[in-house]
Amino acid sequence: MSNVYSPPTAASRRKALVLGLLGVAVLLAVEATLLRSYTRVDTRPPSWDQAIHMEIALDYRQALQAGRPSDAWYLAPKPGMPPFPPLYHLLLTRAYDAADPAHAALWANWLYLALLAFSVFGLAWYFRPDESALAATVLVVAAPGIQDLFTTQLIDLPLVALAAAAYWALVASDGFQR
Incomplete structure (x- = not known):
């Protein structure tokens, strides 16, 4: 009876991959259920930073709906806030279609959480x-840090998710060889 390591077979690797992806899907379903529960019981308005991000998204929405894309391209930064890249805020503009935009914006975070989960x-x-x-x-x-970012309308979770996706793409490209 020797204790010899044997490398996994292709079949066992495929099985682990399928079960792993199913596990990620279950994790994301649990996160969606928890977010649904959170949005039902949380009645607080967004705090200052979160409200600024929601206001930036509203500015983008109003400029684009009025047919002024140049205003959206050259959006003035808010007092005390640096200019932010537009991707997150452009996605948040869809939250204003809902009755409660602050909670609808958290569902955009769920998409970024899914990107983070699959990237990791x-x-x-x-x-x-x-x-x-x-x-x-x-x-x-x-x-806990990711879970805290998940329930706020800040740009931090999307930044983490996009950075993880970029690292995954870099690693998968074998140093830009593939």
């Missing part, structure tokens, strides 16, 4: 293609 899973799978990729994803997504 992809990174972890690249370095260690086994069950630990799902464990890494759960640890990152369930981290």
Whole structure:
């Protein structure tokens, strides 16, 4: 009886990949359920920083609806705030179609949380293609800092998600060779 390591077979690797992706999907379903519960019980208005981001999204929406794309392109920064890249705020403009834009904006964060989860899973799978990729994803997504960002209308979670996706793309390209 020897304790010899045998590398995983292609079939066991495929099984781990499918189960890992299913695990990420279940994790995201749980997060969606928790977000739904949070938006039902949270009655506070957005605080100052979050309200500024919502106002920037409203400025984009009003400029684009009025047919003034140049105003959206050269949007003046808010007092005390730096200019922000427009991607997050342009996505937030869709929140104003809902009855409660502040809570609808949190669903945009769910999309970024999904991007973060799949990016972390992809990174972890690249370095260690086994069950630990799902464990890494759960640890990152369930981290208190990420969960706090998930329930605020700030640009931080999208930034983290896009950075993780960029690192995954870089690693998967083998240093831009593929």
